[in-house]
Amino acid sequence: MTDPHDCPGCAVPDLAFAAHDHAQCTQDALDRAEALTRTAGARMTPVRRRVLEILLEEHKALGAYDVLARLATEGFGNQPPVAYRALEFLVDQGLAHRIQRLNAFAACAHVGEDHAPAFLICRSCHMVAETAATAARSSLDAEAARAGFRVERSTIEALGICPGCQGAS
Amino acid sequence: MTDPHDCPGCAVPDLAFAAHDHAQCTQDALDRAEALTRTAGARMTPVRRRVLEILLEEHKALGAYDVLARLATEGFGNQPPVAYRALEFLVDQGLAHRIQRLNAFAACAHVGEDHAPAFLICRSCHMVAETAATAARSSLDAEAARAGFRVERSTIEALGICPGCQGAS
DNA sequence: CTTGTGTATGTAATATCATAACACGTCAAC
DNA sequence: GTTGACGTGTTATGATATTACATACACAAG
Numbered sequence: 001m002t003d004p005h006d007c008p009g010c011a012v013p014d015l016a017f018a019a020h021d022h023a024q025c026t027q028d029a030l031d032r033a034e035a036l037t038r039t040a041g042a043r044m045t046p047v048r049r050r051v052l053e054i055l056l057e058e059h060k061a062l063g064a065y066d067v068l069a070r071l072a073t074e075g076f077g078n079q080p081p082v083a084y085r086a087l088e089f090l091v092d093q094g095l096a097h098r099i100q101r102l103n104a105f106a107a108c109a110h111v112g113e114d115h116a117p118a119f120l121i122c123r124s125c126h127m128v129a130e131t132a133a134t135a136a137r138s139s140l141d142a143e144a145a146r147a148g149f150r151v152e153r154s155t156i157e158a159l160g161i162c163p164g165c166q167g168a169s
Numbered sequence: 170m171t172d173p174h175d176c177p178g179c180a181v182p183d184l185a186f187a188a189h190d191h192a193q194c195t196q197d198a199l200d201r202a203e204a205l206t207r208t209a210g211a212r213m214t215p216v217r218r219r220v221l222e223i224l225l226e227e228h229k230a231l232g233a234y235d236v237l238a239r240l241a242t243e244g245f246g247n248q249p250p251v252a253y254r255a256l257e258f259l260v261d262q263g264l265a266h267r268i269q270r271l272n273a274f275a276a277c278a279h280v281g282e283d284h285a286p287a288f289l290i291c292r293s294c295h296m297v298a299e300t301a302a303t304a305a306r307s308s309l310d311a312e313a314a315r316a317g318f319r320v321e322r323s324t325i326e327a328l329g330i331c332p333g334c335q336g337a338s
Numbered sequence: 339c340t341t342g343t344g345t346a347t348g349t350a351a352t353a354t355c356a357t358a359a360c361a362c363g364t365c366a367a368c
Numbered sequence: 369g370t371t372g373a374c375g376t377g378t379t380a381t382g383a384t385a386t387t388a389c390a391t392a393c394a395c396a397a398g
Contacts, residue, residue, distance in 0.1 A: 048346095065384075076347090084384095131316060136305045141327075149332065155327075156324070157324045158313050160313070162318055163316070216376075232355075250358090250378085
């Protein structure tokens with residue numbers, strides 16, 4: 001990876017399931033997260049940063065209790081609110097997303113960009129790829145508008161099989 | 170509860186939040202459900218039928234425990250599996266949908282049709298309207314295909330404000 | 339430097355959502 | 369009339385999430 005701000009594996013949909021220099025894109029995402037929270041007047045505290053790191057290290061969605069277990073072994077609190085609050089913060093800041101279908105959370109792969117994400121969830125290896133869904137969201141908004149419904153937030157998730165797991169199995 | 174004025178719509182997207190004869194569409198849906206399950210070789214038992222009725226009567230998504238509470242007062246079992254099994258059956262048969270965002274279930278408004286539903290969830294009155302999302306699903310499938318991902322099931326849900334709650338408060 | 343204020347964290351207790359495992363009853367096929 | 373598949377009921381437990389309150393910490397005003 002020559003340009004630290006362009007990690008193919010993490011940011012480009014086409015390569016969402018491809019191997020890449022993950023350590024580099026993790027570090028880059030952390031750096032951007034720090035900058036963004038400072039700009040937003042929010043505080044990137046140790047627990048919050050650690051939770052984001054954990055989400056970035058794993059390339060999949062983690063449950064709140066998975067995150068909590070890892071925090072607990074590192075000297076942070078071991079009660080659910082510790083994890084839920086940090087995760088909520090990250091989601092609010094746009095640094096992570098909640099995957100409804102899995103009751104789980106994944107680091108945002110497009111930190112700082114104004115994006116309309118959809119999630120591709122592999123039911124075999126449990127990887128979660130974040131992809132742009134601008135068209136799908138437009139369609140949904142248009143359909144909702146026809147019924148007079150004002151959309152505030154939307155959830156678009158696909159469950160299926162990733163490229164890597166199609167050959168295998 | 171069966172007051173047509175509380176009914177945002179059962180079947181027609183354009184009328185999704187409009188008043189209509191809810192008792193009639195409920196009965197229609199039940200009749201169609203009976204026919205479909207017979208065709209599929211499945212059994213529409215008393216518990217299952219009652220759960221479907223309950224979902225149709227209420228004009229919103231119901232949690233499994235809400236359904237269970239009503240079943241229990243009517244002489245059915247009062248343990249969670251009773252509700253979850255009936256709901257799972259209805260979802261498998263395409264007679265109901267699960268709303269991921271709410272951990273809840275809603276009767277299908279398009280029984281028997283091959284449809285690609287999206288759900289419009291009013292965060293004010295908690296009503297849920299089922300609408301066609303063919304275009305949105307196509308977009309999502311296309312985007313997934315670009316990444317080599319094979320979509321099996323997808324979830325499209327919008328959270329916002331329904332027409333009735335926009336004027337009111 | 340101290341203090342007041344808002345925010346973050348830790349903890350206990352509880353609420354809510356979901357499933358595993360097993361017993362029993364029914365009914366049709368043989 | 370026995371077998372086997374399915375549906376239902378029940379016990380128990382697991383998994384996910386929130387409320388409420390206490391403590392600690394950052395930071396700016398005095």
